[in-house]
Amino acid sequence: MDGDLITMDDMTNEEIVSLLDDAERLLPVAHGEEFLPLLQGKLLANMFFEPSTRTRMSFETAMKRLGGDVVNLGDVKSSSAVKGETLYDTMRMVDGYCDIAALRHPRQGAAQYAADACYIPIMNGGDGAGHHPTQTLLDLFTIRQAHGRLDGLTVALVGDLRYGRTVHSLSHALARFDCELIFISPNQLSMPTEIVSDLTESGSKITETDDLYSAIPDVDVIYMTRIQKERFPDDDEYAKVAGIYKLTAADLTAAKGEMIVMHPLPRVDEISPDVDATRHARYFEQAFNGVVARMALMCKLLGVDIPGGAA
Amino acid sequence: MSTSEMRRVTAINNGTVIDHIPAGSALSVLRMLGISDDRASPISLVMNVPSSKHGRKDIIKVEDRELTQDELDRLALIAPKASVAIIRSYAVAEKREVTIGKELLNVARCTYSNCITNNSREPLDHRLNVVKTDPLELRCRYCGRSQNMKELINNLI
Ligand SMILES: [Zn+2]
Numbered sequence: 001m002d003g004d005l006i007t008m009d010d011m012t013n014e015e016i017v018s019l020l021d022d023a024e025r026l027l028p029v030a031h032g033e034e035f036l037p038l039l040q041g042k043l044l045a046n047m048f049f050e051p052s053t054r055t056r057m058s059f060e061t062a063m064k065r066l067g068g069d070v071v072n073l074g075d076v077k078s079s080s081a082v083k084g085e086t087l088y089d090t091m092r093m094v095d096g097y098c099d100i101a102a103l104r105h106p107r108q109g110a111a112q113y114a115a116d117a118c119y120i121p122i123m124n125g126g127d128g129a130g131h132h133p134t135q136t137l138l139d140l141f142t143i144r145q146a147h148g149r150l151d152g153l154t155v156a157l158v159g160d161l162r163y164g165r166t167v168h169s170l171s172h173a174l175a176r177f178d179c180e181l182i183f184i185s186p187n188q189l190s191m192p193t194e195i196v197s198d199l200t201e202s203g204s205k206i207t208e209t210d211d212l213y214s215a216i217p218d219v220d221v222i223y224m225t226r227i228q229k230e231r232f233p234d235d236d237e238y239a240k241v242a243g244i245y246k247l248t249a250a251d252l253t254a255a256k257g258e259m260i261v262m263h264p265l266p267r268v269d270e271i272s273p274d275v276d277a278t279r280h281a282r283y284f285e286q287a288f289n290g291v292v293a294r295m296a297l298m299c300k301l302l303g304v305d306i307p308g309g310a311a
Numbered sequence: 312m313s314t315s316e317m318r319r320v321t322a323i324n325n326g327t328v329i330d331h332i333p334a335g336s337a338l339s340v341l342r343m344l345g346i347s348d349d350r351a352s353p354i355s356l357v358m359n360v361p362s363s364k365h366g367r368k369d370i371i372k373v374e375d376r377e378l379t380q381d382e383l384d385r386l387a388l389i390a391p392k393a394s395v396a397i398i399r400s401y402a403v404a405e406k407r408e409v410t411i412g413k414e415l416l417n418v419a420r421c422t423y424s425n426c427i428t429n430n431s432r433e434p435l436d437h438r439l440n441v442v443k444t445d446p447l448e449l450r451c452r453y454c455g456r457s458q459n460m461k462e463l464i465n466n467l468i
Binding site: 084086087088105106107108109110112113116117127128129130 | 421423425426427428429430432433434435451452453454455456
């Protein structure tokens with residue numbers, strides 16, 4: 001990783017594992033049980049050119065828990081981007097004000113573009129249909145936290161696999177750790193063929209199916225996603241697949257004891273509320289894990305060592 | 312070029328001769344080099360010449376102009392096996408190699424409409440990484456969108 005995080009390809013497997021170790025050590029700090037102002041005096045620029053309250057708050061919380069401070073771009077509608085300022089000019093200004101920036105932008109490639117414009121580290125918080133690597137880091141952290149490892153797990157990815165950048169990026173990352181992947185979706189929302197062939201060519205074991213319920217006993221992770229209405233040309237097409245996967249507590253009786261259910265949230269009705277009380281539910285921890293993953297990432301990019309790091 | 316092949320094209324006093332262009336690609340080469348609109352230099356073009364090496368080939372002669380290395384690097388994308396001779400006073404003064412670099416800087420635009428570089432006011436360079444050369448595959452440094460030779464010709468800056 002040389003100064004920015006734009007895609008997961010910027011990190012080696014060793015760097016990923018080391019970052020997850022750092023994140024684990026920061027758990028008590030993220031919980032507010034320990035005050036560790038490693039980033040005191042540092043300023044994060046939260047540059048969200050499209051709204052994503054959840055991701056923005058997670059970056060902000062991560063910085064503040066480490067004693068640093070945050071400035072926000074503010075409401076996009078009233079910001080200078082609408083008045084015609086280029087991303088380049090906006091980022092050059094931020095480069096002078098802050099020590100590190102998180103960027104979310106509707107246009108693909110915006111994060112690499114900002115990184116080329118700036119000296120400070122850039123963290124990609126989602127660029128169009130492109131990448132969202134901090135989501136992948138928190139997903140990997142959650143999986144490792146539950147299973148104690150990443151290698152060799154069987155992971156089912158369920159729902160909208162066609163348009164969801166989260167599942168694309170996670171699939172690539174899990175394949176790097178030799179996980180077996182089961183892609184479960186209705187035909188209209190299946191994983192893009194380029195991704196399936198990329199993964200297969202690199203030696204990954206991939207199964208594609210539309211049957212969630214038969215897969216449940218075999219998997220270590222079920223990663224649910226939301227099927228979004230705006231992906232469909234008309235209401236009839238949407239109605240055919242809406243609600244096709246609804247995971248309930250009763251469905252999970254066949255699951256392995258340590259199997260976990262994840263979801264990037266917000267959910268609609270893919271996971272019934274009665275799953276929340278089962279031992280399998282992990283989606284709220286997953287959201288919280290975004291804070292520790294981003295804390296560890298900011299320390300790494302700002303060259304700040306985490307005490308106790310030798311362990 | 313043999314003497315008989317040479318006779319197909321008028322000898323030039325000063326300029327550049329590009330030989331061994333794949334047959335039928337000469338017009339694309341001119342577009343790639345941006346010299347088709349350059350009215351100052353007379354250009355002769357011979358297409359589908361039988362070639363001892365490659366079946367058939369195209370040849371371009373540009374008078375009174377020595378192509379720069381940057382132009383030759385662009386040429387490499389279409390005609391990686393082209394040979395280039397700089398002519399001074401009716402004689403070959405220099406032979407130049409063409410090479411494909413790792414990156415094309417401001418040669419062509421990204422093809423993806425939602426790419427950040429397709430906001431024409433953004434000032435940074437257009438950068439395409441060369442992923443493969445045979446067949447040519449380029450990928451936008453920013454958004455990662457791939458393009459092939461045909462798309463490249465249509466997106467030249
Ligand atoms: Zn692009």
